[in-house]
Amino acid sequence: MNPELRHYLADRRAAVEEALDQYSACPGSPPRLVEAMRYSLLAGGKRLRPILVIAAAEMFGLSAADVMPTACALEMIHTYSLIHDDLPCMDDDDLRRGRPTSHKVFGEAMAVLAGDALLTRAFAVMAEQGRVERVGPARALRAIAELAEAAGAAGMVGGQVEDLEWEGRQAGEEQLERIHSLKTGALFRAAVRLGGVLAGAAESDVARLDDFAAHFGLAFQIWDDVLDVAGDAALTGKGVGRDARQQKSTYVTLHGLEGAQERARAAVQRALEAIAPFGANGWVLQGLAKYVVDRAT
Amino acid sequence: MNPELRHYLADRRAAVEEALDQYSACPGSPPRLVEAMRYSLLAGGKRLRPILVIAAAEMFGLSAADVMPTACALEMIHTYSLIHDDLPCMDDDDLRRGRPTSHKVFGEAMAVLAGDALLTRAFAVMAEQGRVERVGPARALRAIAELAEAAGAAGMVGGQVEDLEWEGRQAGEEQLERIHSLKTGALFRAAVRLGGVLAGAAESDVARLDDFAAHFGLAFQIWDDVLDVAGDAALTGKGVGRDARQQKSTYVTLHGLEGAQERARAAVQRALEAIAPFGANGWVLQGLAKYVVDRAT
Incomplete structure (x- = not known):
């Protein structure tokens, strides 16, 4: 990764950490609940989704703030979905990012409720967005609608349901x-699109961002499968070879290690093509896309 | 209940049922997930919260639509909270409104996800509100912020956490x-306030609605405790005396049956006083408040 991008990511990530800390303080709420919300939310991580929102918005003249x-x-x-996915009735995971999962520390009931509270808090925070003068209520409202759609039955939650339905069978x-x-x-x-939507980008540009993000996401997922086989357990924070032991289909089981790597690189290429019209203005998204198939965690 | 109010409630309830059916169709989502969402959402019930929104909005010139x-x-x-509350790791209930609970029918994982999807869908549907010409994006956004606050860590979810923390102990x-x-x-x-907020009611009127709703809610809850002791199991759809067997503090254990009834009626009185300035315009809210301590379910 080049120093300019490294510096950019460190800077934006620090701003995101500070904002997450502030948005999750939840004064007046039961302390143990707030502790559980923050245990998972402030557990580090790359903050890739927030940075994608920021990078896309900056391309169209808004600031990170x-x-x-x-x-x-x-x-x-993202965090609430991890808490619920880790529950005993779902993937039943004991570790996440090298630490005990929420239900291991706080119990199952609190883990369910901490997830619920984080999901709800996300929309409360989004609604504040409308008070930002340069965004305004109409765009903030559209952003809420798009994010709720992406996170719901036709998006993330639906994907988790299909994942569970294919458990123990080899998906094609x-x-x-x-x-x-x-x-x-x-x-x-949603992350990349919303940056454009909040900044009032033209619909044709939002479509380009969408196209970029679809291929970016695919590359990211394929590379996760690659790292599960080839990665370093100490770096990824989860056991290597876990997917294989669970007999899950992955891009590696379907195409072999090299075939999967090839597909990930092809997806990155298509992501870069999607935002080529933005030229040098797209340098952060370009850099992130290249980094996806370069990372060790 | 007088015939005019009975007619009003039946009419608005039918409109709510139709809209819930439409909003929960979720085309393109996994069919089993949609089935689970609709199993709980379309299970009948008084639809009290939606009707409170509508009745308050109508007082300030908006229509139910x-x-x-x-x-x-x-x-x-409300429905998502019931699904999650019924989970084995929470209240572990097998029956709800006389039917098997979600996790009994669909399994625990699906029940968690159906709840998550309903919560998320609520905000997607709220964001549509901004497209209603007579509401507009600014009020819709404030409504989302208020509802998310009420449903989250400082509201409903926080209450569930405190309820769990007091389990097995006698709360004062x-x-x-x-x-x-x-x-x-x-x-x-939130229900009563939002009717006013969406209609652009004066802040002083929103404060009156809030005051009404706080006492209305208290009366409703005390009467639930009364019905748990004195109610008809066939009508309430849950076992009578359940609270006592769980050794939970209730208004009846604290004040006796008559003391609790008295307190419920006093709360109704204060609710009525709060909206007295609205005069005859407040007839639906007045009727609902009186009905709360008159109902058998």
């Missing part, structure tokens, strides 16, 4: 792509 | 009122 509520809402929704490529495009792709697309 | 998305969002959030009156004001009161208040 202008879209920070929406950027943080994306991370809250078409089904695997459908699950990923819903389960993780929908939020990536 | 103008606020239908918000009215239905309230019911979706102050604590009991706090739990109820969060767990059920916050949504009642």
Whole structure:
């Protein structure tokens, strides 16, 4: 990664961390609940979704501060989905990012409720977005509608349902792509689109952002499968080879390690093509896309 | 209940049922997930929260159709909270409104996800509200912010956490009122307030609606405790005396049956006083408040 991009990511990430800390303070709420929300929300991570919102918005003249509520809402929704996915009745995971999962620390009931509270908080924070002068209520409202659609039954939650329905069976490529495009792709697309939507970008430009994000998300997911086989457990924070032990279809089981890597790189190429019309203005999104198939975690 | 009010409630309830059916169709989503969402959402019930939104909005010149998305969002959030509350890791209930609970029919994982999807759908539907010409994006956005606040960590979810924390211990009156004001009161208040907010009512009138709803919610909750002891199991759809067997503090254990009834009637009185300035215009809210301590279910 080049130093300019590294510096950019560190800077925006610090701003996101500060905002997440502030938005999750929840004064007047039960302390143990707030502790559970913050345990998962402030557990580090790349903050990729918030940074995608910010990078897209900056391309169209807004600042990171202008879209920070929406950027943080994306991370809250991502985090709630991880808490619920880890529950014993779902994937039953004990570890997440190298730490005990929410229900292991706070109990199942609190984990369910912490997830519910984070999802709800995301929309409260989004609604604040309308008070940002350069965004305004109409765009903020459209952003809420798009994010709710992406996170709901026709998006992320639907993807989790399909994932569970295919458990123990070998999904084919078409089904695997459908699950990923819903389960993780929908939020990536919302993140990049919303940057443009909040900035009032032309619909043709929002469509370009959408196209970029769809291929970006695919590359990201394929590379996750690659790292599950080839990655370093100490870096990824989860056991290597976990997918294989669970007999899940992955891009690696379908195409082999090299075939999967090739497909990830092809997806990055298509993502870059989608935003080529933006030229140098798209340098952060370009850099992030290249980094996706370069990362070790 | 007088015939005029009975007719009004039947009419608005039918409109709510139709809108809920339409808003929960979720084309393109996994069929089993949609089935689970609709199993709980379309299970009947009084539709009290949506009707409160509509009745309040009508007092300030809007029609039921103008606020239908918000009215239905309230019911979706109420429904998701029941699904999650019934989970084995929470209250572990097998029956709800006389039918098997969601997790009994669809399994725990699907029940968690159906709840998540209903909560998310509520905000998608609310965002549509901004397209209603007589509401507009600014009021719709404020409504989303208020509802998310009421449903989240400082409201409904927070109340559920406190309820769980007091399980097996006898809460005193102050604590009991706090739990109820969060767990059920916050949504009642949001319902009545939002009718006024969406209609652009003066802040002083929104404050009157809020005051009404706080006492309305309290009366409703006390009467629920009364019905748990004195009610007819066939009508309430749950076992009579359930609270006592769980050794939960209720208004009846704290004040006796007659003391609780007295307190419920006093709360209704204060609710009526709060909206007295609206005169005859407040006839639906007045009728609903009187009905609360008259109902058998």
